[in-house]
Amino acid sequence: MKVVLENLTKIFPSRDKKAGKEVVAVNDFTFEIPDGQLVGLLGPSGCGKSTTLYMISGLQKPSSGKIYFGDDDVTELSTENRGIGLVFQNYALYPHMTVQQNILFPLQNLKGKDKLSKEEMLERAINAAKLVQIDELMDRKPSELSGGQQQRVAIARALVKMPRVLLLDEPLSNLDARLRLQTREEIRRIQKETGITTIFVTHDQEEAMSISDVIVVMKLGVVQQIGKPQDVYDDPKNLFVATFLGTPPINVLEGKVLDGKVYIGDEAVMSVDGVEDQNVYIGIRPEALEPATNGVFTCNLNNVEVMGRDASVVSSHKNSVNPVVRAIISSDIKVDTTVATVKYNIKPHKFFLFNKETEKRIYFEVKNNG
Numbered sequence: 256m257k258v259v260l261e262n263l264t265k266i267f268p269s270r271d272k273k274a275g276k277e278v279v280a281v282n283d284f285t286f287e288i289p290d291g292q293l294v295g296l297l298g299p300s301g302c303g304k305s306t307t308l309y310m311i312s313g314l315q316k317p318s319s320g321k322i323y324f325g326d327d328d329v330t331e332l333s334t335e336n337r338g339i340g341l342v343f344q345n346y347a348l349y350p351h352m353t354v355q356q357n358i359l360f361p362l363q364n365l366k367g368k369d370k371l372s373k374e375e376m377l378e379r380a381i382n383a384a385k386l387v388q389i390d391e392l393m394d395r396k397p398s399e400l401s402g403g404q405q406q407r408v409a410i411a412r413a414l415v416k417m418p419r420v421l422l423l424d425e426p427l428s429n430l431d432a433r434l435r436l437q438t439r440e441e442i443r444r445i446q447k448e449t450g451i452t453t454i455f456v457t458h459d460q461e462e463a464m465s466i467s468d469v470i471v472v473m474k475l476g477v478v479q480q481i482g483k484p485q486d487v488y489d490d491p492k493n494l495f496v497a498t499f500l501g502t503p504p505i506n507v508l509e510g511k512v513l514d515g516k517v518y519i520g521d522e523a524v525m526s527v528d529g530v531e532d533q534n535v536y537i538g539i540r541p542e543a544l545e546p547a548t549n550g551v552f553t554c555n556l557n558n559v560e561v562m563g564r565d566a567s568v569v570s571s572h573k574n575s576v577n578p579v580v581r582a583i584i585s586s587d588i589k590v591d592t593t594v595a596t597v598k599y600n601i602k603p604h605k606f607f608l609f610n611k612e613t614e615k616r617i618y619f620e621v622k623n624n625g
């Protein structure tokens with residue numbers, strides 16, 4: 256089922272009419288989510304991702320704009336009539352009911368033509384439990400399950416009604432690091448097996464990038480960029496997107512373009528075509544910096560952190576916006592830590608320029624490094 260958002264906007268009125276301004280939680284969001292895809296809505300706290308999900312679910316009414324499931328306009332439909340499955344961060348299972356009763360619960364409320372016989376309900380509940388691999392635990396109460404198992408019950412309960420669209424709001428936040436990893440892979444597997452169009456809200460970029468077909472990066476209610484995770488990482492449209500995606504984060508430095516050369520301080524680090532002289536922000540991914548004795552970009556060397564396969568060269572530069580300039584290299588490469596400075600060469604395809612005022616990406620042709 257494709258999901259279409261058309262100029263979707265949500266404005267919350269100010270609580271204090273005199274002092275406060277209204278909040279534009281979601282601003283003119285237009286997007287067509289193709290059938291069967293897993294879409295990650297991603298952004299910092301307060302960017303409007305939950306509000307977007309709540310509007311798609313029907314829990315909140317848009318101030319303007321439309322929502323379609325396939326060709327059906329569902330904008331005015333109640334949550335119950337949209338055919339969605341919802342999973343929240345706190346699993347909200349009924350503590351006095353067994354796993355089986357929890358999963359059966361949504362089916363028992365079906366009325367009219369949707370009403371099912373006892374046998375049909377049980378068959379559906381068992382199928383949903385099998386899908387999330389908790390069919391062995393049907394007689395347990397939620398308190399007798401791990402966090403990850405409880406979250407699977409919540410997913411089974413959302414799937415049992417065979418929803419047209421599955422909506423997940425930070426479903427992994429309450430899990431520890433290992434379970435998060437495991438459960439996110441489970442969600443991906445279940446989503447692929449069922450083929451249900453799924454929209455997933457998270458503030459964790461790694462989580463979104465690892466399981467989504469498409470990510471939507473939001474900031475202050477405005478969509479910044481939509482695309483395949485790797486495409487957005489490789490080709491960010493603005494400084495916000497570049498800094499939001501990537502661990503460790505991209506290095507950001509102040510610099511300038513003069514006569515076709517990009518300068519950081521006094522050093523020309525890249526020759527480029529097609530850019531006017533101007534002050535810029537320069538984004539360099541940590542994996543783009545390669546220590547080299549004849550490198551073009553000199554930093555003060557702080558230390559080298561070896562982490563198994565990779566090593567992180569931690570350095571600093573007076574033009575850096577962040578406290579450190581970090582390079583990620585193979586731990587096989589040895590860096591002399593007895594010297595005060597480190598020189599880097601820069602891989603041009605991981606080197607981005609942004610306008611100093613608008614913070615929009617400036618595109619260029621590389622002539623040569625340095």
Ligand code: ATP
Binds near residue numbers: 279280301307
């Ligand atoms: P988080 O990750 O912290 O949940 P979010 O990206 O999901 O954040 P939303 O919950 O969608 O953000 O909120 C977007 C903006 O709308 C925020 O500025 C928030 O304060 C505001 N907001 C949300 N709900 C209401 C409400 N009921 N009344 C007024 N303002 C609200």
